[in-house]
Amino acid sequence: MDTKRNKALDVARGLGIILVSIYHLVYRPKDGVADNLIREAIWLEIPFFFFISGFYYKAGQRKVGEYISHKVKTLLIPTLKYTATLLILGGVYCAFVHDYTWQNFFRDVIFTYLRPEFSSLIIPEWGYGGILFENISAVWFVWTMMFASSLFYKLEGIFGKATKSRIAVSIILILISMAVYPVRKYFSWNLTGVPAFVAIMVLSSYFVIKVNYFYAFLAVIAHVILFQLCGTDSIVYNDLGTIGAWSVPVFCLQAFIGTYALIVFSTWLQKNFKLAVILEFIGKNSLIFLLFHCAFAVVFYDLFHTYIKPGPFWYMENINQTVTPEIFMKSLTVWSLSLMSCALVVNVQSKIGGVIRKNEAKK
Numbered sequence: 456m457d458t459k460r461n462k463a464l465d466v467a468r469g470l471g472i473i474l475v476s477i478y479h480l481v482y483r484p485k486d487g488v489a490d491n492l493i494r495e496a497i498w499l500e501i502p503f504f505f506f507i508s509g510f511y512y513k514a515g516q517r518k519v520g521e522y523i524s525h526k527v528k529t530l531l532i533p534t535l536k537y538t539a540t541l542l543i544l545g546g547v548y549c550a551f552v553h554d555y556t557w558q559n560f561f562r563d564v565i566f567t568y569l570r571p572e573f574s575s576l577i578i579p580e581w582g583y584g585g586i587l588f589e590n591i592s593a594v595w596f597v598w599t600m601m602f603a604s605s606l607f608y609k610l611e612g613i614f615g616k617a618t619k620s621r622i623a624v625s626i627i628l629i630l631i632s633m634a635v636y637p638v639r640k641y642f643s644w645n646l647t648g649v650p651a652f653v654a655i656m657v658l659s660s661y662f663v664i665k666v667n668y669f670y671a672f673l674a675v676i677a678h679v680i681l682f683q684l685c686g687t688d689s690i691v692y693n694d695l696g697t698i699g700a701w702s703v704p705v706f707c708l709q710a711f712i713g714t715y716a717l718i719v720f721s722t723w724l725q726k727n728f729k730l731a732v733i734l735e736f737i738g739k740n741s742l743i744f745l746l747f748h749c750a751f752a753v754v755f756y757d758l759f760h761t762y763i764k765p766g767p768f769w770y771m772e773n774i775n776q777t778v779t780p781e782i783f784m785k786s787l788t789v790w791s792l793s794l795m796s797c798a799l800v801v802n803v804q805s806k807i808g809g810v811i812r813k814n815e816a817k818k
Contacts, residue, residue, distance in 0.1 A: 470717070471500040480789055499709070502707075506714045541747070542560075545587050563588040567591050570595060593746055603653050606653050611660070622658075629654050629704055632649075633704070655710050668719060671719035681712075685705050740801045747797045748794060761782065
């Protein structure tokens with residue numbers, strides 16, 4: 456598989472964003488069949504983006520410093536720009552609509568960039584974040600990617616690309632992650648998982664993806680079996696699974712077999728369905744869709760007078776409360792409008808960028 460801009464990988468990214476946004480915005484009965492499938496898919500999507508980052512590295516010609524600089528320009532700076540915009544505009548909106556105070560705003564800004572796990576160590580009485588934090592908290596992924604990428608590139612520079620070195624480094628990283636596991640509750644879960652994410656990146660940088668539908672089918676079966684035996688969803692709650700420290704190597708194993716199945720499926724979609732171009736578009740602009748979809752959802756939830764609970768708390772106030780057809784359809788409508796709004800942001804940004812480049816060319 457060519458590691459230059461690959462449409463199938465963009466389709467896979469786009470599919471991941473679709474699943475993440477459904478996970479955040481569409482109401483459903485807790486622990487039902489649909490809920491379990493969505494949670495399993497989400498658990499796969501988290502390491503998938505790290506896998507792809509390591510996979511692309513092997514074809515790159517940049518030096519370590521150049522790669523980190525590239526990540527800063529394409530990931531860190533845009534994230535700071537987008538989140539600052541969302542926090543300011545969201546703060547003004549919530550002040551008028553949700554009795555949001557400047558204290559709430561200040562707390563959510565701190566929580567967005569430092570995470571509650573760190574902030575609560577300094578100011579315990581602050582508790583958890585408010586409405587802005589809950590709907591921009593996907594920024595945790597960017598910080599984790601930056602930490603993991605920096606460590607990955609440093610290790611690549613030290614140990615090179617020999618197969619034995621990669622395997623040894625990956626094993627050490629997995630062991631570190633397993634050792635940190637017992638004290639994970641004192642830290643942000645996404646940062647304690649960094650060694651495992653880097654192990655995935657190191658191994659995937661030597662991974663060759665050959666499309667085989669039969670093997671992909673077997674991978675899906677294996678992924679589902681591991682999910683049922685070991686659990687997954689608790690990764691969001693300071694955990695990597697339900698089997699203690701052994702969840703870490705299971706996490707890495709499942710990342711590989713699940714990612715293989717996802718990429719094969721995305722390759723098939725890209726070749727056989729014209730609508731895959733939509734997923735490709737979302738995949739190319741995944742950062743905007745990731746950071747903006749919950750923020751737009753707040754506005755649409757207000758318009759439809761339904762629950763405002765995107766983010767990790769997508770269920771009813773009482774988990775035994777029935778998800779009525781009206782609640783489900785409203786949340787589905789909110790989800791659709793949020794994604795369309797994200798696409799609008801991408802197009803507006805593209806047009807503004809085109810105008811700027813045109814003006815610069817005239818000078």
